[in-house]
Amino acid sequence: MDTIPMSDTSHRTATVGSVLTRPPAEPDVAERTPLPDPAERDIVFELAGVEVRYSGVTAIEDVNLKVAAREITAFIGPSGCGKTTVLRTLNRLHDITAGAQVRGTITYHGEDLYGPRVDVAEVRRRIGMVFQKPNPFPKSIHDNVAYGPRINGRKRGEIGDLVEEALRKAALFDEVKDKLKQSALGLSGGQQQRLCIARALAVEPDVILMDEPCSALDPIATARIEDLMQELKANYTLVIVTHNMQQAARVAERTAFFSLDVSNGKRTGVLVEYDDTEKLFTRPDDQRTEDYVTGRFG
Ligand SMILES: Nc1ncnc2c1ncn2[C@@H]1O[C@H](COP(=O)(O)OP(=O)(O)OP(=O)(O)O)[C@@H](O)[C@H]1O
Numbered sequence: 001m002d003t004i005p006m007s008d009t010s011h012r013t014a015t016v017g018s019v020l021t022r023p024p025a026e027p028d029v030a031e032r033t034p035l036p037d038p039a040e041r042d043i044v045f046e047l048a049g050v051e052v053r054y055s056g057v058t059a060i061e062d063v064n065l066k067v068a069a070r071e072i073t074a075f076i077g078p079s080g081c082g083k084t085t086v087l088r089t090l091n092r093l094h095d096i097t098a099g100a101q102v103r104g105t106i107t108y109h110g111e112d113l114y115g116p117r118v119d120v121a122e123v124r125r126r127i128g129m130v131f132q133k134p135n136p137f138p139k140s141i142h143d144n145v146a147y148g149p150r151i152n153g154r155k156r157g158e159i160g161d162l163v164e165e166a167l168r169k170a171a172l173f174d175e176v177k178d179k180l181k182q183s184a185l186g187l188s189g190g191q192q193q194r195l196c197i198a199r200a201l202a203v204e205p206d207v208i209l210m211d212e213p214c215s216a217l218d219p220i221a222t223a224r225i226e227d228l229m230q231e232l233k234a235n236y237t238l239v240i241v242t243h244n245m246q247q248a249a250r251v252a253e254r255t256a257f258f259s260l261d262v263s264n265g266k267r268t269g270v271l272v273e274y275d276d277t278e279k280l281f282t283r284p285d286d287q288r289t290e291d292y293v294t295g296r297f298g
């Protein structure tokens with residue numbers, strides 16, 4: 001696989017400040033830059049020197065990586081090394097975590113994700129999140145998926161089609177089309193997780209973050225989600241956290257291995273190695289990666 005063209009930032013310069021920033025109420029014409037089409041971008045996220053602290057204690061530090069568009073990037077590593085912490089920096093979920101502080105730089109399509117004019121609601125719409133435990137709302141299947149489009153002001157007449165489209169993209173429509181008005185809580189775990197993916201897709205995101213999306217699922221439901229991930233990457237950028245190394249090897253183009261630095265009496269997460277998945281699993285550069293992927297550690 002080709003390496004990501006890290007040095008080519010020319011495609012970004014024209015769009016800085018325009019991807020996520022809601023224009024002021026009466027914007028100058030010059031400020032009304034149309035939203036760039038994410039499909040034209042190669043690098044979705046670029047993290048430089050990222051550190052996250054909880055109540056002043058560093059959980060993870062000096063994370064540098066780039067996430068490429070329309071690929072699956074996997075985060076692996078032992079429990080507590082900071083995978084979820086890094087994932088949550090990508091859609092600013094730490095903004096609502098008491099005591100959490102993010103330092104360093106994270107750009108999204110070349111724009112500072114934490115910039116002062118960035119519209120956080122737009123961040124969450126573009127960068128969706130699917131959690132470890134399926135968390136449908138205690139509402140009907142239809143209303144779960146319709147929730148985001150309704151909040152975003154989509155017209156009543158559009159909602160039905162949007163719901164169907166999202167359920168189809170999440171490979172769930174055929175299983176639920178006759179019971180859209182029934183409670184989502186009556187679905188199986190695997191169906192609930194696909195519903196949560198449909199809910200994320202319904203607001204037309206660019207990126208979907210998934211934190212151990214299959215850990216509560218059986219192997220058959222897991223295989224369905226993995227197939228779905230493969231389909232989704234044609235149009236979306238996926239970043240997944242997984243404890244299942246086979247899963248990372250099966251689905252991800254690139255894998256980041258995080259570990260814990262326990263020197264000097266501290267326990268800080270670090271990004272040990274980030275590479276093409278096949279290389280990381282077969283010819284890692286770092287001994288710590290080798291020990292982990294061969295099962296000697298963790
Ligand atoms: N909200 C929080 N407040 C305080 N400390 C936290 C918080 N969330 C995470 N941490 C700490 O940050 C470190 C990294 O946690 P994180 O959840 O990112 O790890 P992880 O790699 O996702 O682990 P796991 O594989 O178990 O999910 C841990 O030491 C954890 O205790």
Ligand SMILES: [Mg+2]
Pocket residue numbers: 083084085211241
């Ligand atoms: Mg986690």
